[in-house]
Amino acid sequence: MTVTGTPANPELVFLPLGGIGEIGLNVYLYGIGPEDDRQWLMIDCGITFPDDSEPGVDVVLPDLRFIENDRQNLAGILITHAHEDHIGAVAEMWPKLRVPVYVTKFAAHLLRSKLQEHSHGSEVPIVEMAQGARFNIGRFDVDLVTVAHSIPECNSVFIRTPAGNVLHTGDWKFDDTPAYGDPSDEAKFARLGDEGVRALICDSTNALVEGISVTEEVVATNLKLVIGRQKGRVALTTFASNVNRLISISEAARAAGREVVLVGRAMHRIVEAARDSGLWPEHLTYSDQDAFPSIPRDKVLALVTGSQGEAQAALARIAKGEHPFVKFDQGDSVIFSSRTIPGNEDSVIRIQNQLADRGISIITEAHEGPIHASGHPRRGELTRMYRLTRPQYVIPMHGEPRHLEAHATFAEGHGIMTLRGVRDGKLVHLGPNSPHIADSGIPIGRLYRDGNLVLDAGDPCVTERRRLSWNGYIAVSVVISRSGDFAADPVVSMAGLPARDAKGLPMSERALSAVYNAVESIPRPRRKDPALIRDAVTRSVRAEMRLVWGKKPLCSVLVSVL
Template identity: 40%
Template structure:
């Protein structure tokens, strides 16, 4: 008789930073009962996903097995862990468990989409556990850059798994719970089969720094500023928001929060009792009447998002506010890899306005929310797992973390997205590879990565687009007047108007075809596309996308 399997399967977040979604399963092969940990998103860029609003994990493997899915567990309220709830929960139709702050934000996401907020269940921290089929799951408090983050203690018939979520070792986090070494040691005392662990900062060789180290540096910076003071950070970093606001208050400035995410996070933190003494804030409308030297704005857009407050302020007025020569703008955040160009654009725009830009480059005004290499080593020693599975990182992070685990005497398993690992036996075993990908929120619709929508958009961006209209009479004779309209291509080439040259070429080609070709839409379209691309390639070195409109005239 075959033994039951204990499977781990990342659908997102392993081999990339963002879009976290991890499946655990227990039971006979092909009939395992399943839970999902996190349901996050990633953000698009104009180079690879133009026009896309949000990128979500492809959960089709899971939706084919909904009768086996017991529950969803969300570790914390960062968008790359909870952002997919509003978009994908209708496809899962299962309870979503989260601690109260995360649950508050998850319900807001469901409410915005007109969905059932009752799907979200508020979980109590460890030692409370939630039964989900063969699993018992507890939320183990950890320190991170957002309140009420949790690792998950997942008890199974095959042993205990600790899924770290995002974490750092911070014993003085300003807001939220400190890292509790004794609690982690207690949870690990009975033995841990596998530690599935954050890998983001595995290459950072110095011990992580506490959020409390940032706070004393902010007040003198704000006090020394002459004009308006503006700061941006991650909206979810509630501790940093409070430190910034307190520094502004101590400098005698009125505080204004700008950006929907900033207001939503602080509202949720106040509602759940996490923020109890946040300084009084004023509205953007009221801020417009406050003298510049007495005003501090805390704004969204630390990663260069085009529509966020930081970008809008760098381009001109926003809610009546305008930055001027002598103002100060602080980036109290680290630029996520891939966002460097967008952030640099904002910084340069601000510089052109005469604004003094301050960054975290000297380490005074930002600390990471993820465990550095020495902190990962500490957690390995506290937990003493048999197996370490790195997650939450690019492939190079996972590989380096697996090497670290091996050096520390554990079995390190490299399992990027789509790798199914059975943890039930004496040694972890890769038992399957699942096709994983991305789902795009494009406007109001979800489209698959390979549906062709974004691919065609990229092709048009790279090569332009030509529309060709042709008429065919009832005798399958092509009429002479073919019409070409171009978008995203030069109007003129070295020989004259490009559209005219295409029309002339097509007229000569179409005059020579037989009625069999003219009577077959597919053959006629193929001939026209080849003709347009030949002219474009010869004249301007491009192969445009081509849309052919064929009108057939019926006899009277």
């Protein structure tokens, strides 16, 4: 395949803007050509979710300043698969890039659905690509390799260049019996290995785990047994995007004589996309949640969102008995066919405790074997990938530092050279010379979707919320006459503070006393300066609160001089 426009200097570079040093927020740039004539291809454009240090933030988006400033040289965005941490930022970030987006059919359905929520949605040029296809995106000779994962139509990306070939695995696993969908195309990996792989840029999520991944066929068999022996109502929660798992569950429900009810918007969105893409078997039917009350308790299975303890998801509402249609009682069962993502443990345990308090059976494992399988490769599968592709170098990606370093050590143990220290914002020269990291100082960071706004991660409002959650808030209103006297009594309003101190005195009175002391400590002629009064009152109130409470709340002071 001939690629036009390739420069005389065939330099090949790799630049992660997200996804190396963290799990999620995947954005990877590949560049062909010298710095003054370089064309870029973006692989994936995903989100991640906020942690406890980012209160009120809805979604974390990647900071794409670097490529926004060079977007005239961006050939396109290629999406490896439709998980949110790989595709979730496209809809919001596309107006800053304005290039074609290359996706498979299933991912295209989900992307178009999301774009309907944005005014620019109809402007986005979506190019549907077939799995296993080879095609050009600008200077890039791209060859897709089908891989198994936990969502349909996943792809590794092989890029041929005069400076060497690179294999970007995306998310993958080897599953010889995936129950539904295609296994990873090992024969093609072997052919690419014969052709030559300069750099294998590879998923590290399970690089600390020995063995090989459980197959979806084993999970499907075990779920069928578990569902078949339940007597009351059954709810099953899993990652909604795992279409193969949803099909296996629906088949198990059908075998047990149960009707499937979809509960939660994500479940409906994914199943409808799978149906429209021709991935959902026609004989498997389902009902909406409003049908749940009319189905006999031993004849229903609810597929529900919320496996990670999300507060607004269907399972959380069911656990609290607050769902308008889906009610569970003693003798009913909830099956967790999912792994708890690190950081979500407390939320998941909270929901499980709420279910247990109501006499609802919780099933997280079965004596027959596993009822969940990861979509990422363990060490046995990494070894298999090395043998098939025979890379000169391995660059670990898609992992936290501990995963990346473990992967590098593991690859080196197989006699493969690695490039350690690759992190977000590090420009890597892959060829034609020996791979190395350039000290490029490329800006990276995070953006926050906060309600209807997108904020820089350094915006003080998030820091203030974090402080509010720990220390509370005091608002003070002070009115001073031109003579320097109080024109009215100060007003104090508090939120998030104890009502009384250790002696039983109202905290509001302690705050008021601090306000009076602060103002009276200022010479009367200087009380015409609102800024001076504001600063004095703020310091005095916070110091008083620290004295009697041990914490310094945020304090806002409004001063009026009449």
